[in-house]
Amino acid sequence: MALSAAKALYVLARCVDYAGMTVFVGGMFFLALLWPDGGDNRQARGVVVVGWVLGLAGTVCGLGLEGAWVAQRSPLDLFDWDLISQVLNGQFGRIWFSKTLLWVLGGVVLADLLQRGRRAATSTAWRVGAGAIAVGLLRTTGLTGHSAESGHPLLSQLADFAHLAGICAWIGGLAMLLFGVLARRDPGELAEVVPRYSKLAMIAVLLVIAAGSVLALQTLGSVGRVFTTDYGRVLLVKLGVLAVVLLIAQGSKSWVARRLDFAVVLRGDAGVVRPFVYSVAAETTLVVVVLFAASLLVTASPGR
Known part of the structure; x- marks a missing residue:
């Protein structure tokens, strides 16, 4: 016990x-x-x-x-x-x-x-x-992490570093956007900061996916083991939640493309900005589940 x-x-x-x-x-x-x-x-x-x-x-x-x-x-x-x-x-x-x-x-x-x-x-x-x-x-x-034990340590550790850097830029930016920028609803800051973060988040997500794919293949050895090991099943849960997060993020991106200018013209009106706030908050909440799954993967054996 x-x-x-x-x-x-x-x-x-x-x-x-x-x-x-x-x-x-x-x-x-x-x-x-x-x-x-x-x-x-x-x-x-x-x-x-x-x-x-x-x-x-x-x-x-x-x-x-x-x-x-x-x-x-x-x-x-x-x-x-x-x-x-x-x-x-x-x-x-x-x-x-x-x-x-x-x-x-x-x-x-x-x-x-x-x-x-x-x-x-x-x-x-x-x-x-x-x-x-x-x-x-x-x-x-x-x-x-498991990248240090890989048969290709340099490639795995480079991928791990890129994966973590992308996660930090994306998730840390989400927290700063939610509790810092959006909480103020300053029109000048919305017009300047939100598009910048939107572009950064897109690059960060692509980096997370690419580096994460390399790490998964290096750690598991084959795609089939995703379905036959506990490690692989936890990874599938992580990927499933991540897919939901990406769908919500796509909604946020669409809001930036279609509604940001309108929100700025209305000087950060709460009713206009609120859907974007809800979307970012949902992303941030689900990301906690992804982080917990990542913690489980670090302590799990890839062969089991």
Whole structure:
């Protein structure tokens, strides 16, 4: 019972870690390239703060819970130093300890954003620092996935990095769009930011699909194993939910093409913008299911 509880909580910690990373990295990317003025917006900064808190908490708890799972201990022992020291002696522990340090450094980048706002988001130094943290978080996450065990490690790890980067740009942008831009309904921001994000999201989704296909084939070895293994069936669930998300996203794209100009003319009228808000909110909600499925895949054996 302790083992199953520890594993379940470990999967949850991975999900929280993924969610935090996507919101934090994607949020910083959104502010740096699409909406620098959002650096002065309290809700937008709050999105990045939430991402950082979730990512740090998921990583720290994941360290202890992985040790409790492997040692068949109670999940309540996740902060037991003897257990943590055993985890740190292994490859997973060393990678995730490095990831914890990256989250701490990310806190420095976040503090600068909170202090200077737009001036930080538009400065070269902040963008370089945020980019370095983002690359480090994406890379360390990939090093603890199945891509590191592939027969073609370079190809798999490149695909994994591209897959995670696309997810962050897409999902982190969704969160920033929903809680930052759309919450304000400023006509100038709608006209400037929404089309930019729409183009970015299309590129990000294509990247996610292409890199994800490479990863799936490299991990499973053949298409047939998608239907004959537990790993493959979880992957099918993830793909099914993702397909629904893409259908909703297509609706959002159609709204941008047909109704954005009208919404701007009406100065962000709530009734006109509301369908787009609902669509983005539905996308964001379903993405949580995709992230949970991704966490299950990381802890599942591809051969079973």
